[in-house]
Amino acid sequence: MTALLDQLRTAPRSVLGKIPGVSDDDESRRPLPVSGMLAAAATLGVGLAALTTLTLVGWIAAPSGALGSGLPGVFRTAAQIWLAAHHAGFAMPGGRVGLLPLGLVVLPAILLYRAARWMARDADLRLRLPARLPKNSPREKANARRRAQLVLVAQAGVSLAAPYALLAGLIALVARNEVTQPFIGEALLSHFILAFLAGSVATARTIGPWRAMLRLLPERVRALTVGTAVATAVLLVMGFALVLVAVVVNFGQVRELTDVLSPGLVGGLLLLLVQVLYLLNVVIWALSYVAGPGFAIGTGTLVAPTGVQLGTVPSLPLLGALPDSGPVPAWMMAVVALPFAAGAVAGVVVARISPSPSYEAAPLWGFLTGVTTGLVAAVLAALSGGPIGGGRLAAVGPSPWEVALSVALEVGVAAGISAGVTNILLLNRRARVPLDKAAAPVRKAGAAIARAASKVGLAESDGKPLPGHWLDATEADTQPIPVIRDDWTDEHASAEAETRAQARPWAGAGRAGAPRTDIVDVSDDRGGHVIYVDPYAWDRDREDRD
Structure with a gap:
């Protein structure tokens, strides 16, 4: 085409x-x-x-x-x-x-x-x-x-x-x-x-x-759309799994109905094609069964977790997987919990796509996701059923309004709870992010730029150490960084040499050394202890190591 x-x-x-x-x-x-x-x-x-x-x-x-x-x-x-x-x-x-x-x-x-x-x-x-539009464009232009x-x-x-x-x-x-x-x-x-x-x-x-x-779509509408799609998809997958289990359990009845029809080779292929085409209808019926209301195969019939009441069923082999009339085991009521699981998954998705700054708004958006999922389930239920002529088969399939109400409540409650919990966890995790972790991308980017600059020759890979002493953090914030050349005289080094020349003669004669002029009394810590700072200690230690 x-x-x-x-x-x-x-x-x-x-x-x-x-x-x-x-x-x-x-x-x-x-x-x-x-x-x-x-x-x-x-x-x-x-x-x-x-x-x-x-x-x-x-x-x-x-x-x-x-x-x-x-x-x-x-x-x-x-x-x-x-x-x-x-x-x-x-x-x-x-x-x-x-x-x-x-x-x-x-x-x-x-x-x-x-x-x-x-x-x-x-x-x-x-x-x-x-x-x-480029990044950081005004919101009005983006809208x-x-x-x-x-x-x-x-x-x-x-x-x-x-x-x-x-x-x-x-x-x-x-x-x-x-x-x-x-x-x-x-x-x-x-x-x-x-x-x-x-x-x-x-x-x-x-x-x-x-x-x-x-x-x-806007952020909230996008989160609502994706959450509804996720919840509906999970419900359909659950319905499909239930259909497979029913076919495997009642495979004998399905084969018996096929033998009764005796379609032949070509007719059997067409019959198989018809059943494949109706498979989505049956999956939606199973979704209604999981939600609780169930579905009907004719007037006065019901297939639900609370019980099964059937009459004459159309001769379609796929319908042989229906349970027998009568009460169902008590453990079958556990399938009603499956829509709550679908709602929990949808609530997490909604909260992750569009976190809310307020703790009260996230559960409301989660419940609204359940409401929209109920509306989608109602449309699917209406499309999957319908009459087959008149008489007893005038009502086949699930009831749309019953399915909508059940799915909206089950999925909405679970989605509201999971969305609220997920939103709280996201807000708390963002509040606990340390500064060094937040600055990690900046440091990585700076390191990458430095490596790239060294490869193209814009930065020296092994620069010579500058003479003199290093400024500490407080001095670097308040004083300009001096430009030092190799042919300049290091004032600090010459001052240190003069100080040592004055102090060593007395030390060699065994007399007590004269008062050190390079020791500076900075302050008193108000506890009777005087703090002394030697500004040339780093240079002297470096010479001793050399």
Whole structure:
């Protein structure tokens, strides 16, 4: 698909380059809405072609008339599968179909993302993005740059989503038949939302790495977004692990249902593909089970940690992993503690990304992370379930509001506690950082500069020691450092020589030495002890060592 779009991009420009006076510059590039329309059309064409091929294989292997009569029926079936991939429901006699495989959303999502990346290159959005500001720039300029980038990202998302949704409306009209009729409103809305999300993410990705994308958001919003994503991901991983355990424990029932269907080779492969596509739905049901409310497989049924009540289950081998009706073991209630673990992890992430200077604010942000995670879980629960016609199967899947309430409380409480504790630890650790540790990077940088200067000859590696005595710390702070040359006379050394010449004659004769003029009475420590300082002691000790 990318190669096809590249040909669409280069062909008109090669023609423009042959026209005298017209160059391939910014003026000859397509506007963003035009690039978005081409990307949307290419995505629909490639997606429908792939699904039509897959449907044709199923039509050959399936019984006559199961997928429509002739090639027009095959194409209508492929169009309906494409609409189902965007979670657009269908109306049928006696009810509606809303239980659609979420795994099928991966196909249009990948195609839209690649098309959006091409759209960003075709419209040169990288050049139209504001230039990266230097460090220490004013906050007003940084905020203006962030707002401009967000506006451009939103424009790119709308440029791809608007034509994509309009074309999806045409497909919904073509896919109608006597049995199933797609809901045009749901088709328009679902296609627009998916294309907008894919186009916005792909355009933001042109700015830089994923971290650069997150930096487009304010710090608090970024911490909340990452914390919600982490909590949701942990819950989904827990649900997936629970599904694997259930399949392993009840593998006999799963194999028995497969043998009853007897799909054959091609039919078995298609049945396996259908179960893989519905795997994400089942994982979300397991998430609802872990959260506490559970899920239903028809009206009047419930699968929850508190108990299981089932009726007739659809003949899908994956549903053979469901537990038997009746009370569950008491230890199964331990799975309710898993959302608290997810909230604890999310709270640590939120506090580390955006520490709060006040101890009270961090728990509130942690609890707000639980609320947003509950909203995301509610959306996932609504998408994973739905009716299958009328009658008893009119209610399949978890209840969105029950899942939202349970996840918000469980994840929010744990995230609030962990965020508060983590924030306190971070603030205390910053307060205990010693000065020498804080200055370590400065010392390392100075040492590196000194080594580099010595290599290029800007500094002497082994300088000669200066004559005279060294100034102590107090003198160095208050007196200028003298410039001493080798041909100058050392006043301190000559004064010391005169002092020793006066003192040694009496010492050699065995008489008591005369009073030392080089001993200075500095001060009295008010305790009866007089402190004496010899300013030439260091020089004299050095000569004795020599």
